Amino acid sequence: MEGLLLRRHAQHMYLLMGGHIYFQTVCAGVQTGLFRLLDREPGLTLAEIAERLGLEEKPTRILLLGCTSLGLLRKRRHRYRNGYLASRLLVDGVPGNVVPILRWQQEINYRALAHFPDALAANTNVGLEEFPGSEPTLYERLAHDARLETIFQEAMESISVQANQLLARFGDFSSVRHLVDVGGGNGTNILELARQHPYLQGTVFDLPSVCTIAQRNFQQGPHADRLGTHAGNCFTDPFPEGADAFLFCHFLTIWSEAENRRLLEKAFQALPSGGQVMIFNMMQADDGRGPLSAALGSPYFLTLATGRGMLYTWSEYEHWVRDAGFQSVSRLRLPRDHGLIVGRKSG
Numbered sequence: 001m002e003g004l005l006l007r008r009h010a011q012h013m014y015l016l017m018g019g020h021i022y023f024q025t026v027c028a029g030v031q032t033g034l035f036r037l038l039d040r041e042p043g044l045t046l047a048e049i050a051e052r053l054g055l056e057e058k059p060t061r062i063l064l065l066g067c068t069s070l071g072l073l074r075k076r077r078h079r080y081r082n083g084y085l086a087s088r089l090l091v092d093g094v095p096g097n098v099v100p101i102l103r104w105q106q107e108i109n110y111r112a113l114a115h116f117p118d119a120l121a122a123n124t125n126v127g128l129e130e131f132p133g134s135e136p137t138l139y140e141r142l143a144h145d146a147r148l149e150t151i152f153q154e155a156m157e158s159i160s161v162q163a164n165q166l167l168a169r170f171g172d173f174s175s176v177r178h179l180v181d182v183g184g185g186n187g188t189n190i191l192e193l194a195r196q197h198p199y200l201q202g203t204v205f206d207l208p209s210v211c212t213i214a215q216r217n218f219q220q221g222p223h224a225d226r227l228g229t230h231a232g233n234c235f236t237d238p239f240p241e242g243a244d245a246f247l248f249c250h251f252l253t254i255w256s257e258a259e260n261r262r263l264l265e266k267a268f269q270a271l272p273s274g275g276q277v278m279i280f281n282m283m284q285a286d287d288g289r290g291p292l293s294a295a296l297g298s299p300y301f302l303t304l305a306t307g308r309g310m311l312y313t314w315s316e317y318e319h320w321v322r323d324a325g326f327q328s329v330s331r332l333r334l335p336r337d338h339g340l341i342v343g344r345k346s347g
């Protein structure tokens with residue numbers, strides 16, 4: 001019995017200790033084009049795969065062994081096919097694929113997260129030293145590198161695009177006329193909201209280099225007349241005027257409690273009576289036991305993004321919203337560990 005128990009724990013230990021290898025195996029499957037190849041031509045042999053990918057047979061064997069034992073490929077006799085996860089999530093171009101997220105993890109987060117233990121000791125984002133520049137946040141440093149900034153924004157879009165559909169579908173925007181998306185990134189959220197709500201006017205309030213990307217996306221789309229950008233720093237510049245709702249979408253996870261309180265108070269001051277504040281992101285359970293998404297997301301904010309954020313609990317956000325002056329605070333639980341908290345400025 002004890003042997004069985006130990007074996008099960010040992011299996012779990014493999015998962016914990018081999019995480020870096022698992023991750024690189026998945027990335028290698030994407031980067032070599034293996035999953036794309038098997039999507040086009042399922043049932044190839046080792047030799048055929050090696051030949052088509054332009055690799056030697058031995059490294060191809062290692063890659064196939066890794067992907068098969070991780071459940072990403074299925075092997076029958078001598079032939080390989082994509083498993084469910086690989087075919088749904090790891091093939092470029094398949095709707096809902098996570099390839100941009102993997103690219104972000106690999107090119108931006110991976111090396112930086114090796115500094116996690118140091119970040120715990122220093123209580124700041126020491127992982128930032130992997131990126132040139134002197135600015136205190138990842139977002140500002142990315143402005144020096146257009147390639148990395150695009151990788152970052154595409155990953156955010158990929159993360160947000162599914163979640164945003166939940167926001168647009170379940171959030172109540174019926175009384176909103178002008179929504180400002182604070183830290184709205186490349187405009188994906190507001191584009192989706194504008195598509196679903198024909199009377200909604202939207203503004204992305206983000207750093208200048210990011211607003212350029214959002215503006216380009218708006219001009220290419222069908223709602224250019226209703227969408228715009230406002231370049232600035234949400235802490236040091238005034239919030240745009242004329243909004244009756246401020247949305248903080250995957251944004252308050254970045255900052256400290258004190259900074260979030262400041263942002264919510266600033267939103268309260270800038271809103272007319274009846275105006276709303278909306279917080280939409282992954283939520284940590286009030287009992288602090290998870291979910292896993294919150295546990296895995298939080299080290300990124302400490303070690304790299306700003307050194308000041310994490311995935312906070314529902315109750316923390318609700319307290320801050322109330323303390324900022326909002327009333328009728330409500331929470332809406334959504335799939336993918338997401339949630340929407342809304343507060344209203346009473347008239």
Ligand SMILES: C[S@@+](CC[C@H](N)C(=O)[O-])C[C@H]1O[C@@H](n2cnc3c(N)ncnc32)[C@H](O)[C@@H]1O
Pocket residue numbers: 139156157160182183184185186188189205206207210232233234235249250251
């Ligand atoms: C995690 S991304 C979220 C993007 C978008 N809201 C979404 O849900 O996909 C954070 C965004 O905040 C922006 N940002 C960071 N610091 C900012 C600041 N001080 N003022 C305004 N925007 C900022 C970044 O440029 C980035 O687009």
